[in-house]
Amino acid sequence: MTHDTPPQPLAEPPPDVPAEEASDLQIDVARRILQRIRDLGLKPGARLPAADLARSFGVSRSPVTAALELLREKGVVCAAGGRGMQVARDISAESLTDLLPSSAAETLYHRIMSDRAAGLLPQEVSEAELLPRYAVARGMIRKLLMRFAAEGLARRLPGHGWRFVDTLESDADFQASYEFRIIVECAALLTPAFRADPDQIGQLRRAHERVLAAPRGEVPGDEWFRVNASFHETLASWSGNRFLQEAIRQQNNLRQMQEAVYYRVLAPARLQQSCTEHIAILDAVEAGDRDWAAALLRQHLRSAAES
Amino acid sequence: MTHDTPPQPLAEPPPDVPAEEASDLQIDVARRILQRIRDLGLKPGARLPAADLARSFGVSRSPVTAALELLREKGVVCAAGGRGMQVARDISAESLTDLLPSSAAETLYHRIMSDRAAGLLPQEVSEAELLPRYAVARGMIRKLLMRFAAEGLARRLPGHGWRFVDTLESDADFQASYEFRIIVECAALLTPAFRADPDQIGQLRRAHERVLAAPRGEVPGDEWFRVNASFHETLASWSGNRFLQEAIRQQNNLRQMQEAVYYRVLAPARLQQSCTEHIAILDAVEAGDRDWAAALLRQHLRSAAES
DNA sequence: TAGCGCATTTTACGCACATGAAAAGCATAA
DNA sequence: TTATGCTTTTCATGTGCGTAAAATGCGCTA
Numbered sequence: 001m002t003h004d005t006p007p008q009p010l011a012e013p014p015p016d017v018p019a020e021e022a023s024d025l026q027i028d029v030a031r032r033i034l035q036r037i038r039d040l041g042l043k044p045g046a047r048l049p050a051a052d053l054a055r056s057f058g059v060s061r062s063p064v065t066a067a068l069e070l071l072r073e074k075g076v077v078c079a080a081g082g083r084g085m086q087v088a089r090d091i092s093a094e095s096l097t098d099l100l101p102s103s104a105a106e107t108l109y110h111r112i113m114s115d116r117a118a119g120l121l122p123q124e125v126s127e128a129e130l131l132p133r134y135a136v137a138r139g140m141i142r143k144l145l146m147r148f149a150a151e152g153l154a155r156r157l158p159g160h161g162w163r164f165v166d167t168l169e170s171d172a173d174f175q176a177s178y179e180f181r182i183i184v185e186c187a188a189l190l191t192p193a194f195r196a197d198p199d200q201i202g203q204l205r206r207a208h209e210r211v212l213a214a215p216r217g218e219v220p221g222d223e224w225f226r227v228n229a230s231f232h233e234t235l236a237s238w239s240g241n242r243f244l245q246e247a248i249r250q251q252n253n254l255r256q257m258q259e260a261v262y263y264r265v266l267a268p269a270r271l272q273q274s275c276t277e278h279i280a281i282l283d284a285v286e287a288g289d290r291d292w293a294a295a296l297l298r299q300h301l302r303s304a305a306e307s
Numbered sequence: 308m309t310h311d312t313p314p315q316p317l318a319e320p321p322p323d324v325p326a327e328e329a330s331d332l333q334i335d336v337a338r339r340i341l342q343r344i345r346d347l348g349l350k351p352g353a354r355l356p357a358a359d360l361a362r363s364f365g366v367s368r369s370p371v372t373a374a375l376e377l378l379r380e381k382g383v384v385c386a387a388g389g390r391g392m393q394v395a396r397d398i399s400a401e402s403l404t405d406l407l408p409s410s411a412a413e414t415l416y417h418r419i420m421s422d423r424a425a426g427l428l429p430q431e432v433s434e435a436e437l438l439p440r441y442a443v444a445r446g447m448i449r450k451l452l453m454r455f456a457a458e459g460l461a462r463r464l465p466g467h468g469w470r471f472v473d474t475l476e477s478d479a480d481f482q483a484s485y486e487f488r489i490i491v492e493c494a495a496l497l498t499p500a501f502r503a504d505p506d507q508i509g510q511l512r513r514a515h516e517r518v519l520a521a522p523r524g525e526v527p528g529d530e531w532f533r534v535n536a537s538f539h540e541t542l543a544s545w546s547g548n549r550f551l552q553e554a555i556r557q558q559n560n561l562r563q564m565q566e567a568v569y570y571r572v573l574a575p576a577r578l579q580q581s582c583t584e585h586i587a588i589l590d591a592v593e594a595g596d597r598d599w600a601a602a603l604l605r606q607h608l609r610s611a612a613e614s
Numbered sequence: 615t616a617g618c619g620c621a622t623t624t625t626a627c628g629c630a631c632a633t634g635a636a637a638a639g640c641a642t643a644a
Numbered sequence: 645t646t647a648t649g650c651t652t653t654t655c656a657t658g659t660g661c662g663t664a665a666a667a668t669g670c671g672c673t674a
Contacts, residue, residue, distance in 0.1 A: 023635060025465060051647060059466045060637045065649085083644070083648060128625055138626090139657055150456045150463065158332055159366045159666055160625055166549070173549070179498070180550035187490040242473075242480070243487035246459065247554055330665065358617065367667045372619085390618060390674070435655055445656095446627055466636055467655055 022070055025059070027103035030067035032057060034076065034096055035226075037087055039207065046087045047080055074099060092210075095220060108134060109144055113153075113257050116164050126161045151253040167257065177251060178305035182298055184247050185232060188239035189285075189294045196238045196285050204231055205282055208275050216268040224271060225259060231278050235285075235297075274304065329377050332366070334410035337374035339364060341383065341403055342533070344394055346514070353394045354387055381406060403529065415441060416451055420460075423471050433468045458560045484558060485612035489605055491554050492539060495546035496592075496601045503545045503592050511538055512589055515582050531578060532563070538585050542592075542604075581611065 022030075033053060036042075054064045068085045071077045076099065080086035091099065102110075112134070115121045130141050145162050148154035154164045166173065188194070207227045211219050229252040236248040277300040284293035329337075340360060343349075361371045375392045378384045383406065387393035398406065409417075419441070422428045437448050452469050455461035461471045473480055495501070514534045536559040543555040584607040591600035 021634095025636080028465070049647065058464060061648090062636050062638095063466065066635090081644095126625065137658060139659095143657090146453055146456070146463070149453065156453070156457065157365060158335070159370065161667095176548040176550055179548055180554075183490065183494040183551075187494070191486070240479075241483040241486055243483055243558070244490075247487075251550070328664095332666080356617065368618090369666050369668090373665090388674090433655065444628065446629095450627095468637095 022066065022103075023063070024103035024105040025063045026066040026070060027100065028106065029053075029057060029059065029063050030070045030100055031096065031102070033064075033067055033071060034091065034099060037076075038092055038096075039203065041092070041206065042087050044087050044089055048077060048085045048087065050084065070100070096223075097220075105140065105144065108136065108140065109147065112144060112148075117167060117257055121164070123166075124157070124161050124163045152250045153253060153257055165254075175305060177254065178301055181232070181248070181251055182301045184244055184251075185236060185301070186294045186298055188236045188241065188244045188248075189290055189297060191239040191241060191244075193240040194238055194290065195240065198286075200234055200238075201282055201286055204234060205279065208279050208282075212272060212275050219271065225256065228274070228278075229255075235281075238285075274300070277303075329373065330370070331410035331412040332370045333373040333377060334407065335413065336360075336364060336366065336370050337377045337407055338403065338409070340371075340374055340378060341398065341406060344383075345399055345403075345530075348399070349394050351394050351396055355384060355392045355394065357391065377407070411443075412447065412451065415443065415447070416454065419451060419455075428471070430473075431464070431468050431470045459557060460561070482612060484561065485608055488539070488555070488558055489608045491551055491558075492543060492608070493601045493605055495543045495548065495551045495555075496597055496604060498546040498548060498551075500547040501545055501597060502547065505593075507541055507545075508589055508593055511541060512586065515586055515589075519579065519582050535581070535585075536562070542588075545592075581607070 033048070036053075036056075037046075037048075042048075048068065050061050050064045050068060053068075054061045057064070068077060072079070072085065076088055076091060077085045078088040101107075112121065112130075116123075127138065127141050127145070131138060134141070145154060145156075148162075148164070149156060152165065154162050157163050207230070211224060211227055233245060233248050233252060236245040239245070277296065281293050281296045281300065284290070284296060340355070343360075343363075344353075344355075349355075355375065357368050357371045357375065361368045364371070375384060379386070379392065383395055383398060384392045385395040408414075419428065419437075423430075434445065434448050434452070438445060441448070452461060452463075455471070456463060456469075459472065461469050464470050514537070518531060518534055540552060540555050540559060544552045546552070584603065588600050588603045588607065591597070591603060
């Protein structure tokens with residue numbers, strides 16, 4: 001500042017500033033902290049070391065500290081004896097979105113995804129076309145398009161513009177997707193180097209049991225999506241082959257785009273069946289019977305393809 | 308211009324201006340035109356309709372026209388009776404790089420790739436770190452990093468910086484790559500919907516015979532790379548499953564990085580063997596014996612993995 | 615009438631600075 | 645000794661305008 005701001009006579013009282021600005025990364029980190037609390041089933045009083053969180057998220061402590069502060073304002077965490085933070089209350093029954101709305105970037109990302117899936121956006125778009133439509137800065141648009149590209153959902157065209165990948169609209173594509181998953185996932189299971197991590201098995205199992213335990217129809221769609229995607233991706237990762245894992249992740253991203261449009265709530269019966277099948281597969285893996293696990297997995301994907 | 312430029316008295320004679328500025332896209336398009344002339348075996352006198360080229364490259368006529376002009380300066384094409392361009396001479400024996408050096412973007416892309424593979428670049432880098440190192444505009448760096456990301460070779464980190472994937476240098480990843488290819492390609496061959504296109508079989512066969520016919524060691528590395536990549540990708544495409552095809556294309560991109568690093572010229576014997584194996588697989592496919600084709604393919608990939 | 619040259623419109627990139635945010639370093643208290 | 649709070653440094657984004665270049669439209673010619 002080149003000059004002092006004139007003394008504003010108590011115009012805007014700064015005491016509580018609830019409209020604190022939080023960056024997209026801070027919000028995203030905060031949401032991941034919430035997920036972690038839920039996934040690990042942390043009880044009130046459990047410590048939340050900023051350094052650990054930073055390490056496991058791959059960021060520095062700065063955004064983690066800010067995120068914890070954000071959560072403190074929400075009453076989810078509180079100071080732990082002057083040093084650090086701890087879980088303040090049980091949030092296992094609360095909706096993640098209610099606790100903390102998505103960041104602007106995240107929201108817009110999903111909005112563009114839905115718009116594309118619903119056909120409101122053409123398959124080929126230019127940045128300049130999106131700019132007025134969503135009324136955001138050019139950088140934001142570029143960033144999001146880059147994210148779409150990184151997830152295999154869009155491509156930069158030579159010259160000008162971007163092109164979204166073909167959606168799974170047609171039934172043929174839909175079947176092709178499941179065929180691909182069957183090939184890749186079963187192959188992953190049967191790989192010689194396959195090795196399941198007991199900790200991850202337990203984590204997956206708990207997540208599925210939580211879904212099953214929820215009253216019928218009370219499972220938020222995005223939660224089931226996460227659990228499901230994580231199951232399949234983790235399974236693929238146990239092959240030790242990062243290409244297999246990457247292939248499944250891409251399929252999950254595609255499916256996410258697909259879901260964005262229909263947003264159909266899975267029939268509770270269907271959801272429970274999927275859950276049970278997942279657990280049965282985990283059982284087989286844990287018992288070391290991979291052939292059986294692969295057979296179950298194939299059947300599971302087949303029946304999912306028919307829905 | 309707000310004022311007229313003072314009349315420069317014949318200082319710079321503009322007649323020949325060899326240092327014409329050509330954009331990256333124009334150069335890339337020009338190179339693709341050269342490849343097309345070679346691949347289709349176009350003879351001198353063959354017309355090169357700008358509109359057709361533009362359509363098949365997915366760009367507008369502007370860069371195509373500029374590219375043709377560039378090639379005219381090189382004497383590869385010439386005006387065809389006042390309208391349009393035609394092939395001027397036989398270039399099947401000439402090196403593509405000698406005819407037309409890569410664009411700045413392309414060159415830098417390969418340079419960064421090599422630097423990373425050689426360990427001159429750390430696995431995690433920031434844009435600001437690359438900026439002075441390669442002395443180019445920020446946009447160029449971003450564009451290249453985006454391309455790396457799109458090809459699965461790098462990832463944007465949350466917060467700051469980018470991270471290159473673990474290179475294929477490690478033997479484990481190398482084997483994983485081939486394992487993945489075996490899984491996907493063999494599955495593609497055995498898919499119920501598999502249907503080979505006779506025209507494409509012929510085209511592939513001719514390309515391979517051209518490579519075999521070349522005097523030993525006279526096959527440019529990039530030519531063999533393209534023939535090889537096209538063989539595997541086309542095979543996958545016959546499955547009718549676009550995800551299988553996409554998976555193979557991605558693997559080919561990865562391999563390109565590999566090649567850029569070692570730049571080892573394949574031993575002529577090895578190359579001939581690969582060629583022969585490819586043709587044998589095509590024979591089996593043409594005869595409708597897909598099980599045998601899959602067995603051959605598996606063996607082919609296995610032996611390639613050992614090299 | 616298909617393909618080309620040419621003119622117009624649209625699109626995105628370049629550049630430099632200002633700024634907010636993340637990373638890294640350091641001292642300290644439990 | 646570890647994890648935290650605080651400070652410093654580095655990094656990337658936002659912004660706005662000028663410009664190169666790609667996309668598009670039109671008239672003309674073979």
